[in-house]
Amino acid sequence: MRTAYTSDQIRAAELALMARLPEGTLMGRAAAGLAAACAPVLAERRGRVYGSRVVLLVGSGDNGGDALYAGARLARRGARVDAILAGSRAHQEGLAALRAAGGRAVEFAPGPARELIGAADLVLDGLVGIGSTGALREPYGTLAGFTADAPGVVIAVDVPSGVDASSGRVDGPVVRAQATVTFGAYKNGLLVDPGASFCGAVELVDIGLGPYLPDPDVAALTGDDVADLLPKPAPESDKYRRGVIGIAAGSDTFAGAAVLAAGGAVRAGAGMVRFASFEEPVRLVRARWPEAVTTVLTPGAERPLDDVGRVQAWVVGPGLGTGREAHAIVREILATDLPVLVDADGLTHVAADRSLLRRSGPTLLTPHAGELARLLDVPRERIEARRIEHARRAAAELGATVLLKGSTTLVAEEDRPVRVNSTGTPWLATGGTGDVLSGIAGALLAGGLNCYDAASCAAYLHGLAARIAAAGPDRAAGGSGPGDSGPGGEAPIAALDVAEALPEAVRAL
Numbered sequence: 001m002r003t004a005y006t007s008d009q010i011r012a013a014e015l016a017l018m019a020r021l022p023e024g025t026l027m028g029r030a031a032a033g034l035a036a037a038c039a040p041v042l043a044e045r046r047g048r049v050y051g052s053r054v055v056l057l058v059g060s061g062d063n064g065g066d067a068l069y070a071g072a073r074l075a076r077r078g079a080r081v082d083a084i085l086a087g088s089r090a091h092q093e094g095l096a097a098l099r100a101a102g103g104r105a106v107e108f109a110p111g112p113a114r115e116l117i118g119a120a121d122l123v124l125d126g127l128v129g130i131g132s133t134g135a136l137r138e139p140y141g142t143l144a145g146f147t148a149d150a151p152g153v154v155i156a157v158d159v160p161s162g163v164d165a166s167s168g169r170v171d172g173p174v175v176r177a178q179a180t181v182t183f184g185a186y187k188n189g190l191l192v193d194p195g196a197s198f199c200g201a202v203e204l205v206d207i208g209l210g211p212y213l214p215d216p217d218v219a220a221l222t223g224d225d226v227a228d229l230l231p232k233p234a235p236e237s238d239k240y241r242r243g244v245i246g247i248a249a250g251s252d253t254f255a256g257a258a259v260l261a262a263g264g265a266v267r268a269g270a271g272m273v274r275f276a277s278f279e280e281p282v283r284l285v286r287a288r289w290p291e292a293v294t295t296v297l298t299p300g301a302e303r304p305l306d307d308v309g310r311v312q313a314w315v316v317g318p319g320l321g322t323g324r325e326a327h328a329i330v331r332e333i334l335a336t337d338l339p340v341l342v343d344a345d346g347l348t349h350v351a352a353d354r355s356l357l358r359r360s361g362p363t364l365l366t367p368h369a370g371e372l373a374r375l376l377d378v379p380r381e382r383i384e385a386r387r388i389e390h391a392r393r394a395a396a397e398l399g400a401t402v403l404l405k406g407s408t409t410l411v412a413e414e415d416r417p418v419r420v421n422s423t424g425t426p427w428l429a430t431g432g433t434g435d436v437l438s439g440i441a442g443a444l445l446a447g448g449l450n451c452y453d454a455a456s457c458a459a460y461l462h463g464l465a466a467r468i469a470a471a472g473p474d475r476a477a478g479g480s481g482p483g484d485s486g487p488g489g490e491a492p493i494a495a496l497d498v499a500e501a502l503p504e505a506v507r508a509l
């Protein structure tokens with residue numbers, strides 16, 4: 001499990017640790033780790049540290065102090081190090097250390113700053129770290145802008161300046177780093193978009209904070225965690241014990257969603273899939289997934305699902321439509337005390353009538369930002385900008401587990417860390433992949449996982465399967481850290497490809 005924390009949590013842990021150590025110890029550890037991460041970057045560009053050019057962007061706080069001390073270490077190894085002092089003050093001991101090591105420091109001025117950055121092999125962003133509040137002020141914003149054209153490598157100190165460490169929010173100018181060297185523990189903003197997309201590869205430097213950290217605010221499952229959580233068939237398992245998932249999806253207009261949701265469930269290992277819907281989706285599901293047991297629902301029936309048979313969990317909503325008949329299906333399913341996953345059109349019914357969510361069984365909602373905007377009556381952009389906050393709020397307000405889809409998918413449940421998914425590829429942003437995700441999560445619910453684990457394992461497998469489908473099985477296994485997904489060398493995928501790659505994803509865990 002990879003865990004992450006808010007700035008306040010980190011600061012409290014640092015204070016507790018600092019109280020037991022001589023002054024300056026933590027910053028010394030941080031700077032040593034930072035310099036150690038920079039040296040190979042310089043060696044790669046120049047053959048060695050000696051003679052390379054390093055520019056430090058130095059803000060007025062301790063983040064700048066880290067950059068100055070690391071710069072001093074690199075200067076002692078023969079790098080030419082120039083610090084650009086952006087704040088009204090700078091960390092005095094750090095500045096003295098840099099000067100003593102032969103480094104130089106200049107006050108910010110636009111022309112010279114741009115020239116220095118343009119000539120640097122490495123730019124260290126030490127403008128602000130966990131002490132940042134709000135959008136970058138001037139001249140920090142201008143300096144962040146200059147780094148966009150830097151020909152050298154940009155490494156962020158602790159957090160890319162402009163990214164809010166606690167939320168991942170980005171409100172204005174921001175440093176886009178190729179790598180981020182972070183101290184003590186991951187910060188939420190390094191794992192959650194939009195912040196995560198500015199971090200590059202994240203390297204964690206241990207400064208001894210571990211014993212002082214509280215329960216994490218955010219957590220990311222690893223492949224090992226998912227392997228441990230996944231229900232496994234035992235020798236005595238039969239299809240009922242492995243979990244029967246009921247899926248109510250598709251309509252005569254949107255029949256394809258049904259095939260995709262059923263495919264996700266079949267390939268994710270459901271013991272049995274019972275599929276119930278209107279005539280056209282049933283015909284298509286039967287043709288594509290003969291494994292599914294299908295029921296055509298009687299239009300206008302008072303209890304449309306009476307003939308479906310027993311299930312252990314339900315998925316309702318993908319492509320189901322927003323009319324009266326669909327509403328009756330959603331209502332009947334939510335009236336059971338079974339675990340229910342509500343997606344897509346199902347969420348529209350729930351947004352129009354929240355009383356549907358007052359139920360005895362567990363509920364998993366799987367909205368994208370637009371659907372969550374309707375559920376919470378909040379503008380979509382605000383949700384995109386503050387994803388952790390809104391996923392958490394939705395879970396509390398709606399009394400459900402909430403899986404918020406997006407470039408970093410989040411799973412929120414009251415009183416638990418928000419889980420952030422670390423797998424995926426930009427190629428996943430294509431129609432129908434959400435329906436597959438519903439089927440996977442539904443199969444895991446029916447298999448006995450609770451909503452929180454089913455949602456986070458489903459998101460992980462879905463992202464991994466997408467990578468495998470996009471990259472080909474030989475290349476895609478392994479590597480599942482945030483920020484290391486990318487479309488390089490990958491090919492477009494269709495939603496069913498993701499379902500088909502699920503067995504390979506499970507094998508690769």
Ligand SMILES: NC(=O)C1=CN([C@@H]2O[C@H](COP(=O)(O)OP(=O)(O)OC[C@H]3O[C@@H](n4cnc5c(N)ncnc54)[C@H](O)[C@@H]3O)[C@@H](O)[C@H]2O)[C@@H](O)CC1
Pocket residue numbers: 011014015018026027030059060061062063064066127128129130131132133134135136137138140157158159183207
């Ligand atoms: N506290 C500790 O024990 C350790 C802290 N470390 C470093 O210290 C950092 C935190 O240092 P600080 O608490 O001094 O805070 P920062 O250095 O992150 O930033 C605070 C300074 O930036 C200014 N500032 C805040 N928001 C701004 C904005 N939007 N635009 C422009 N200026 C802004 C503030 O006026 C203040 O002077 C960490 O991120 C990490 O890099 C490390 O050395 C490890 C040990």
Ligand SMILES: [K+]
Pocket residue numbers: 063125126127128129156157158159160161
């Ligand atoms: K920084």
